[in-house]
Amino acid sequence: AVDGVSLDIKAGEFFALLGPSGCGKTTLLRMLAGFxxxxxxxxxxxxxxxxxALPHxxxxxxxxxxxALFPHLTVYDNxxxxxxxxxMARADIATRVAEMVALVKLEGLEKRKPDQLSGGQRQRVxxxxxxxxxxxxxxxxxxxxALDKKLRESTQGELMALQRRLGMTFVIVTHDQEEAMTMADRIGVMNAGQLVQVAPPRELYETPRSRWIAEFVGxxxxxxxxxxxxxxxxxxxATRDAGTLVVAEPREPRDKTKLAVAIRPxxxxLSRRGPVNDPGHESAINRLEGVVTDVCYLGGATSYKVKLATGAVVQSSMANTARLDSDTFHLDQHVVAWFTPDDCLVLDQ
Incomplete structure (x- = not known):
């Protein structure tokens, strides 16, 4: 379940273990706990x-x-x-519980049982x-x-603020990439029991170490x-599906001739005729023509799928900067998808 993992977590760090179901992340957490x-x-x-050492x-x-709250105990007793x-002495327990209740904003609920609380309140207990x-x-x-999206987002912020205030080391296991990106100082990605990359969220997203990580994260x-x-x-x-693409490769020249070009959506x-031919767009030399086959409005952005003549599909995510839909594209519309060499990432096949 956990295969030769070697990992350093810094004191006071908010660290996330991310990976698909069955990759070993919860087993690793249980090893840290002693279970x-x-x-x-x-x-x-x-x-x-x-x-x-035993867990306790x-x-x-x-x-x-x-x-895992005790259903027969009150919030205070839990x-x-x-x-x-x-x-611990009874007086010290009362002081500590009051401190914890105030810390997680549960004042006035000390005498309630878990079945009298909402999901968010049980989580705080x-x-x-x-x-x-x-x-x-x-x-x-x-x-x-177990929390709904709005409550989950607000709780993420509260957990981060709490961790900073306490200066404690937090290690969280999640399969929610957005949650890991939002909360963690660093993320460890696991696959099949192995730790495949450890990096800050931005580095993990922009420069994944392998093709598998690039496909898994976002x-x-x-x-x-x-x-x-x-x-x-x-x-x-020279690609089979998108013709010849020009990419920036800041690292040393690669020995391998077979590579994969990766571009985040x-x-x-997207534009109707491609980038304007002016100095500001000189580097936009990668142009792919196709037809819009899917449009998904997500509020802050719209996600498009563009089918090329080769049959390959390109994903694009465009920010919705205008309130009206004058800048959007519709199904079956012919468009040009373009990106710069600096937008590309080179990965081994």
Missing amino acids: EAPDAGRILLAGSDIAQ ERPINMMFQNY IAFGLKRAG ALARSLARRPQVLLLDEPLA DINLFDGEVQSQDGHRLSI EKVK
């Missing part, structure tokens, strides 16, 4: 190996996906449960219980999955081809 034992290797926390002996708490087990013993590390297993257009020529840091790549511009 799974590694077959080999070490788990170091501030220099001490805790791989064989670790300065680590875990917030579960289903919150939050106080771990403190009582640790033998679980968070307060996880934080009550002041762990060095807080593990979160898809904690926002939407992307991919054209397989062969290198025709190279002029400095510019490659001309938001980098692909």
Whole structure:
């Protein structure tokens, strides 16, 4: 489930584990918590190996996906449960619970049972219980999955603010890419039990290490081809589906001749006749003509699919800058999709 993973998480960092279902991210989280034992290797926390320590002996708490609240206990007693087990004095427990209740904004709900709370309130109780013993590390297993979109977005912001205020290390597991991009300082992408890339959100999105990561993180257009020529840091790549594309390759020249050209949809511009031939568009030399086959209005942007003469489909995402639809394109309209060499990313096939 977890295959030779080696990973460093910094103190005070908000770190996300991202990957498809069954990739091993929750197993890795459970190993950190102590619910799974590694077959080999070490788990170091501030220099001490805790791989064989029992869960309650670790300065680590875990917030579960289903919150795992005790249904017969009140909000107060749910939050106080771990403190009582640790033998804390009653007066100190009351002070700590009041502090946690204020931290997650649950004042006035202390006497309610979990079935008298909304999903968002139950999530806050679980968070307060996880934080009550002041762990060095807080593990979160898809904690926002049960919330609706609006509440999930507001809770993301609250979690980020809370983590900064406490200076605590948060490790979150999620399959929601947008959630990981929004919240994490760095993201570790897992696939088939292995850690395939660790990077800040922007680096992960703009410069994925492999074709698999490029396809998994966000939407992307991919054209397989062969290198025709190279002029400095510019490659001309002959593709089967999009003709010859010119791409900027800032790294050292590649040995491989078979490469894939990748372009994110938001980098692909659409126009009725292609880019205006002026100095501002000199670099827009990649032009693909086709017909609009799909239009999806998403509020802030509109997503288009353009079918080329070769049968290949190009995705474009255009910001909706005007209130009216004067700048939009409609089904069956002939358009030119264009992008610059700097918009392209070169990946191994």
